[in-house]
Amino acid sequence: MEIIHHGGQYGVTGSCHELVISENASILIDCGLFHGHDADTGKGKKHTPFIDFPLDRVQGLVLTHVHIDHCGRIPHLMGAGFQGPIWCSEASALLLPLVLEDAVKVGITRDEGLIERFIGAMKKRLAPLPYGTWRKLGTWDGMDVSLRLQQAGHILGSAYAELSVARPSVQETTASRHDNETVVVFSGDLGAPFTPLLPDPAPPERADILVLESTYGDRLHEGREQRREKLRQVIIRALENRGALLVPAFSIGRTQELLYEIESLIAEHRNDEAATNLPWDDLEIIVDSPLALRVTEVYDRLRHLWDQEATEVVSQGRHPLSFEQMTVIENHNDHRATVDYLRGTARPCVVIAAGGMCAGGRIVNYLKALMGDPRTDILFVGYQAHGTPGRGILEAAQTRTGTGEHTSIDLDGGSYPLRATVHSISGYSAHADQRDLVNFVRGIPVAPRSIRLVHGEEKARKALEGALGIAR
Known part of the structure; x- marks a missing residue:
């Protein structure tokens, strides 16, 4: 053998x-x-x-x-x-x-x-x-x-x-x-x-x-409570900046887990403010990945494979993968309109978009439009392979020094300034x-x-x- x-x-x-x-x-x-x-x-x-x-x-x-x-x-x-x-x-x-x-x-x-x-x-x-x-x-x-x-x-x-x-x-x-x-x-x-x-x-x-x-x-990853609290703090910071929080996510696995965790945060803090004049209950989550949406439907159909905790959440009448604060982007025209709208308004929201390593997918258009804006935050929750744009953004953020300084990122054949704040939570990998x-x-x-x-x-x-x- x-x-x-x-x-x-x-x-x-x-x-x-x-x-x-x-x-x-x-x-x-x-x-x-x-x-x-x-x-x-x-x-x-x-x-x-x-x-x-x-x-x-x-x-x-x-x-x-x-x-x-x-x-x-x-x-x-x-x-x-x-x-x-x-x-x-x-x-x-x-x-x-x-x-x-x-x-x-x-x-x-x-x-x-x-x-x-x-x-x-x-x-x-x-x-x-x-x-x-x-x-x-x-x-x-x-x-x-x-x-x-x-x-x-x-x-x-x-x-x-x-x-x-x-x-x-x-x-x-x-x-x-x-x-x-x-x-x-x-x-x-x-x-x-x-x-x-x-x-x-x-x-x-x-x-x-x-x-x-x-x-x-x-x-070693953060523990479940540590990474959940870190996610909460990253969301709060992004919304206090009054900008978008961009999350490059793999369509299968990370997207569904993030939705689950965000829904649980909203349920727990429903009566609190995520940022000034922005209650958790009004937090908008934009999911922009046709594949992720289809996969999420399969996840929902196969609830018998979920763990006990998730099953208990459903038994309470909650819908951890499909809740009212979610906005779903399906077709390409709506995607382009959403990117243009956020570029013009810097609306505080969380965007989960396809393209976990930023080498392709709809996240690329959001990054090109918004990562030059210092009000933007970027959160990585999955592994970024050596040589991918996602790894490049992480490494550039780690070496960036001085107030107001920025570096440029090669993305989709062009070079774009990185002024956004970059976060990483390895436990969601x-x-x-x-x-x-x-x-x-x-x-x-x-x-x-x-x-x-x-x-x-x-x-x-x-x-x-x-x-x-x-x-x-």
């Missing part, structure tokens, strides 16, 4: 791993796009989305979740001739068509006929699995391969994958199967404990080989931090004989290696 990494081994995007079972059979785990500096090969070239490895032995694809850095190369995978099943959770099977339809429109074609045919063909490949149930995938070269998906707590439908590879004996017993079996666990992206809406991930019963993400392997990752590993009853760290920058991987005692 061998594991080959086709992306995500040394960066935080482009996740794609191949579990080679035999000379004639392998399974892919994720097939995502590269972003930022992760797209650099280090040889003066760029990683492209096209599939540059042979598919003749690939029997199927296991999808851990539907973030674009884990699923964005699926159109190119199918274009390269892949015809196997796509095993994923039941929620991911509902979300994936929405995500890839949006991705294809942005990155490949706007031909509605082609998009419809691709989505139709992709849906036929989907093989949804319930959490916590082993499913035999097949027998190849005498090796039985089974899969079990477990809750990862990252976004709705996210899972870590347990793959059992066993050579059955003639008279198999439980003991003999254990001796002939290897369990390989791919973590995908693990969520942080106490993430709004979703249950916490629990460690697997067994992992002989563990392929573990390390995105925040060098950091929905990635486990170093403590969470270590606890996940230590929670496995028998320590893995091999751990491979992926999906992290060098500094984060090195720090997590030290925390786990992994020798380089």
